[in-house]
Amino acid sequence: MKYVDEFRDQALAAPLLEELHRSVSRPFRVMEVCGTHTMAIFRSGLRSLLPEGVKLISGPGCPVCVTSASHIDGILAMAEMDNVRIALFGDLFRVPGSSGLSLAHASSQGARVDIVYSPMDSLELARKNPEELVVFLGVGFETTTPGIAATIMAAKNSHVDNFAVFSTHKVMPPPLMALLDDPDLQIDGLLCPGHVSSIIGARAYQPLAETYKLACVVGGFEPADILQALILLARQIARKEAKVENAYTRAVSWQGNARAQQMVNEIFQPVDMEWRGLGMIPESGLAIRDSYAHFDAEKRFDIKLEPAEEPKGCRCGEILKGKEQPPQCPLFGSRCTPTNPVGPCMVSSEGTCAAFYKYGG
Amino acid sequence: MNSKNCILLDHGSGGIASQELISGLFLKHLDNDVLASLEDSAVLDNQPGKLAFSTDSYVVDPIFFPGGNIGTLAVHGTINDLAMRGARPLCLSLALILEEGLDLEELERVIVSIGVTSKEAGVPIVTGDTKVIPRGKGDKIFINTSGIGIVTEGVNVSSTMAREGDVILLSGSMGDHGITIMTRRAGISLDGNLASDSAPLHELVSDLLDALPSGCLHTLRDPTRGGVATSLNEIATASGLTAVIQETTIPINNEVRAACEIMGLDPLYLANEGKCLALVAPERAEEALQIMQSTSVGKESAIIGTLKRGTPGQVVLRTNIGGSRVIPPLHGEPLPRIC
Numbered sequence: 001m002k003y004v005d006e007f008r009d010q011a012l013a014a015p016l017l018e019e020l021h022r023s024v025s026r027p028f029r030v031m032e033v034c035g036t037h038t039m040a041i042f043r044s045g046l047r048s049l050l051p052e053g054v055k056l057i058s059g060p061g062c063p064v065c066v067t068s069a070s071h072i073d074g075i076l077a078m079a080e081m082d083n084v085r086i087a088l089f090g091d092l093f094r095v096p097g098s099s100g101l102s103l104a105h106a107s108s109q110g111a112r113v114d115i116v117y118s119p120m121d122s123l124e125l126a127r128k129n130p131e132e133l134v135v136f137l138g139v140g141f142e143t144t145t146p147g148i149a150a151t152i153m154a155a156k157n158s159h160v161d162n163f164a165v166f167s168t169h170k171v172m173p174p175p176l177m178a179l180l181d182d183p184d185l186q187i188d189g190l191l192c193p194g195h196v197s198s199i200i201g202a203r204a205y206q207p208l209a210e211t212y213k214l215a216c217v218v219g220g221f222e223p224a225d226i227l228q229a230l231i232l233l234a235r236q237i238a239r240k241e242a243k244v245e246n247a248y249t250r251a252v253s254w255q256g257n258a259r260a261q262q263m264v265n266e267i268f269q270p271v272d273m274e275w276r277g278l279g280m281i282p283e284s285g286l287a288i289r290d291s292y293a294h295f296d297a298e299k300r301f302d303i304k305l306e307p308a309e310e311p312k313g314c315r316c317g318e319i320l321k322g323k324e325q326p327p328q329c330p331l332f333g334s335r336c337t338p339t340n341p342v343g344p345c346m347v348s349s350e351g352t353c354a355a356f357y358k359y360g361g
Numbered sequence: 362m363n364s365k366n367c368i369l370l371d372h373g374s375g376g377i378a379s380q381e382l383i384s385g386l387f388l389k390h391l392d393n394d395v396l397a398s399l400e401d402s403a404v405l406d407n408q409p410g411k412l413a414f415s416t417d418s419y420v421v422d423p424i425f426f427p428g429g430n431i432g433t434l435a436v437h438g439t440i441n442d443l444a445m446r447g448a449r450p451l452c453l454s455l456a457l458i459l460e461e462g463l464d465l466e467e468l469e470r471v472i473v474s475i476g477v478t479s480k481e482a483g484v485p486i487v488t489g490d491t492k493v494i495p496r497g498k499g500d501k502i503f504i505n506t507s508g509i510g511i512v513t514e515g516v517n518v519s520s521t522m523a524r525e526g527d528v529i530l531l532s533g534s535m536g537d538h539g540i541t542i543m544t545r546r547a548g549i550s551l552d553g554n555l556a557s558d559s560a561p562l563h564e565l566v567s568d569l570l571d572a573l574p575s576g577c578l579h580t581l582r583d584p585t586r587g588g589v590a591t592s593l594n595e596i597a598t599a600s601g602l603t604a605v606i607q608e609t610t611i612p613i614n615n616e617v618r619a620a621c622e623i624m625g626l627d628p629l630y631l632a633n634e635g636k637c638l639a640l641v642a643p644e645r646a647e648e649a650l651q652i653m654q655s656t657s658v659g660k661e662s663a664i665i666g667t668l669k670r671g672t673p674g675q676v677v678l679r680t681n682i683g684g685s686r687v688i689p690p691l692h693g694e695p696l697p698r699i700c
Contacts, residue, residue: 001618013682043627045684094693117547117624223682338692349625360687 003250007222008044016227017049023234027053029186030233031322033176034193035062035350036221042359044223054230057322058355060175060278061193063140064091064348065320068274069308071168072097076106078135078166078301085112085129087122088137089144091348094341098308102347119144119151119165126155126163135297138167143195145169145286146260149267152288152295164297167288170273172196173204174284179321180212187322189215189233194225194248199264201256202246213242220248267292276310276344277317316343319352326356333357368463373493386469387489390476391455395487403487405452408511413448415439416507424471424501426545428537428557431504432474434634437561438585439508440484444563445581445637447518447570448510453479455489455506460499471502482561484508515575520599522579527668528646529604530639532565532653533558533661534612535589539631539695540620549623553616560635565656572652573645580640583633587691590629592638593676594690596668603671606688607679612661629678630691640668 006012032038038058041047047056060066076097079086086103093115096102107113112132116122119136126134138148148165155163172193179185192205197218205216215236219229229247236243246252264286273285288296297303310317314336315329326332331342338354341347346354371378388397395403417438424431436453443450455475459468479486537558544551562583569578580600584592589611597604613628621628635658641649646664653662671677676688 001615001622004618004622008681010682017682042686043680044682045678045680045686046682048684048686049682117549121548223684358687358689 004222007220007224009224012224013227016224016231020227020231020234021051023231023238024051024054025234025238027055028188028234028237029055029057030189030191030230031057031059031187032191033059033061033172034196035065035348036195037191037193037219037226038062038352038355039350040221040223041226042355046223046226054234057187058319058352059322060179060275060320061141061172062345062348062350062352063144063170064095065316065344065351066170066275066277067092067095067139067168067344068276069098069310070274070305072102073099073308074303074305075103075137075166076101077303078297079103079106079111079113081301083132085114085125085132085134086137087114087116087125087134089139090115091350092137092139095344095347096311096341100311100342119148120154123151123155123160123163126160130162133162133164136163136165138165138169141170141172141193141196142199142264145264145268146199149263152267152292153263155295156292161294164295164300165288166297167268167286168273169268169286170275170284171270171286172200173208174281175275175278176208178278178281180208180214182321185322187214188237189217191226191229191233192216192218194218194220194251197248197252197256199257199260201254202244202252203254204256205244209242209244215242216244218244218246218248218252220251277320311342314343316345316353319345326353329353366465368459368461368465368468368493370461370493370495372459373491379491382491386472390472391479391486393485393487395452395485396489403452405487405509408451410514411512413443413446413510413512414507415442416505417442419504419506420500421542422500423545424467426541426557427555428541429559429634430471430474431502432471433478433559435504435506436475436478436482436484437559437634439506440482440561440563441583441637443508443510444566445518445583446510446512447516447566447578447581448512449567450482450484450508450510450563452485452487453506453508455486455504457489457491458499458503459491459493460501461493461496463501468502482563513570516570518578518581520580520582520596523596523600523602523640523668524579524642525602525668525670526643527579527640528643528664529593529606529666529668530641530646530650530653531589531612531663531665532562532637532639532659534614534617535584535633535636536613536617536621536628536631538634539588540617540626540628542632543624543626544620551616551620553619555616555620558633558635560658562635562637562658565637565653565659568652568656569639569649573641573649577642577645578639578649579642580638582638584636584638585634586632588628588630588632589638590627590676590688591690593688594674596638596640597676598674600668601673602668603673604666604676605669605679606666606676608681610663610665612663626695629688630695643667
């Protein structure tokens with residue numbers, strides 16, 4: 001498979017690993033921001049090969065994991081309504097709300113719930129079921145938002161009126177700032193997300209590097225990409241530098257994707273957003289603009305999100321902040337497993353707890 | 362489609378409509394002397410050896426897919442379950458639960474496939490049953506097949522027979538069936554030749570049993586739902602050993618890998634319907650590999666790992682880049698990822 005195999009090849013990985021070992025001058029902690037990075041690191045077995053003293057901490061970059069329980073409660077309330085069909089990406093299916101119930105339970109009780117592979121598929125569902133209102137659950141960071149913006153535009157242009165989006169979209173730099181303001185979080189660098197950066201550009205991390213004196217490197221998702229990013233991070237840390245570097249140039253530019261940014265701005269506007277485990281973060285979410293209010297499920301149903309308590313004993317909040325590791329949670333592996341997840345970090349395949357459970361610490 | 366060429370509740374009544382279905386469709390395509398007697402049960406000649414008995418129900422959406430359909434699965438699946446204990450499949454039963462309104466032409470396509478598949482495998486359908494349920498109470502067609510097989514005296518193939526040092530072989534590429542069904546269900550059309558691997562494994566198994574010295578073939582498993590990962594976990598648990606497999610040696614088609622990348626799925630957890638894992642004493646592993654590769658269903662067979670002393674019940678994958686990770690059994694249905 002082109003553009004994949006060559007970056008998973010041991011012939012390439014072995015010299016990169018040697019170089020990483022040479023580049024490490026002192027122990028350091030790097031936060032991998034993106035859930036896909038977390039998964040890739042586990043799946044490739046990279047953790048077992050890293051130099052001693054290089055510690056990777058999983059950050060808040062799994063969009064499903066940071067979806068708040070109150071948002072899930074809102075989604076479950078919609079799923080119970082007559083003539084409503086919920087369309088979603090698969091990861092969200094088993095995420096529990098404050099009652100511990102999920103869309104998987106709602107589906108078993110007769111709610112119409114469809115897993116789709118692209119937001120455009122949900123538009124097709126709306127066309128096929130004109131008597132229903134199809135609500136697509138818009139979850140994700142900058143990577144997924146442009147596709148959902150395009151879907152809303154397509155719905156408007158083709159007059160598919162029985163379609164709406166429930167937006168819990170989030171944007172990446174603000175939660176990192178909220179995390180980095182916490183003096184307990186001791187990290188030396190950020191492995192910045194590749195896919196998000198293909199939209200917002202590597203320049204988005206410049207304020208982080210300057211304000212928090214952090215080494216920031218954008219990395220791709222194959223083992224060789226991650227190793228290259230870690231080498232650049234190790235070198236910056238050794239030289240006491242704090243700048244933004246791009247180790248994923250085949251996908252990410254300094255400026256990002258202007259057209260995608262413009263589409264997102266056309267449909268969405270920044271709002272304060274509640275994050276699971278992190279609380280309310282100013283301007284960290286995206287809501288649908290009034291000019292597209294017809295396609296906004298929250299407005300159409302007049303949904304009032306009630307504050308919801310996190311499940312008792314669940315340490316997802318601390319894990320999302322990178323302060324604790326999953327095995328430190330009292331529920332991990334006993335009450336909370338991928339089959340019966342309590343917290344969101346276990347339910348998404350990108351979640352830190354799921355990765356720990358599946359692939360070992 | 363009008364009501365003349367679809368399944369009616371009458372077809373399950375046991376009356377004239379049922380008789381027409383049996384004589385006009387089932388006997389036409391599944392004909393053999395035992396079935397044709399239309400008695401309440403099939404009476405089989407006594408055979409030397411031990412009996413193996415297995416049953417499986419088949420529900421799949423869509424019912425037709427590249428590489429097969431629900432009928433081929435129902436025949437191959439039960440044949441393979443028998444073969445995985447070292448049994449020579451003797452005969453199958455066929456029970457159909459049909460949804461009112463099912464297109465008769467679709468039913469005929471399934472029955473023709475069952476007839477062809479069972480004849481090719483040399484395993485006849487000797488008894489059967491049909492029920493019809495009201496529209497909306499089922500999903501087109503559900504099938505149950507049960508099978509009886511004969512285990513020759515001295516043959517003992519089971520998960521508990523796996524031993525430290527055993528070599529793990531896989532009879533070909535993994536994930537073909539699972540990804541074919543998932544992409545069809547999702548309406549994702551991909552270039553290339555994604556197709557189910559639905560195939561009978563009993564001849565491959567009998568070739569192994571015939572050629573290898575007695576007691577060298579320890580364990581067979583067909584990694585259906587839950588995939589190679591889950592079957593290996595079951596073997597590791599039953600044997601109290603650790604299965605260590607090499608990512609670079611596991612056969613997988615490029616189309617399957619690409620589709621898994623797109624959908625965020627791990628091919629180790631995808632269903633197979635024509636593949637088996639074989640655990641063989643190390644001194645006979647190369648010979649077993651050659652035998653498997655010489656069969657029509659095992660051309661791409663490969664040695665993928667070994668059973669070692671270690672954490673009991675654990676499966677460890679040595680990755681492409683030389684790292685290692687634990688492979689747990691499947692939890693819940695594999696779901697595609699967000700990005």
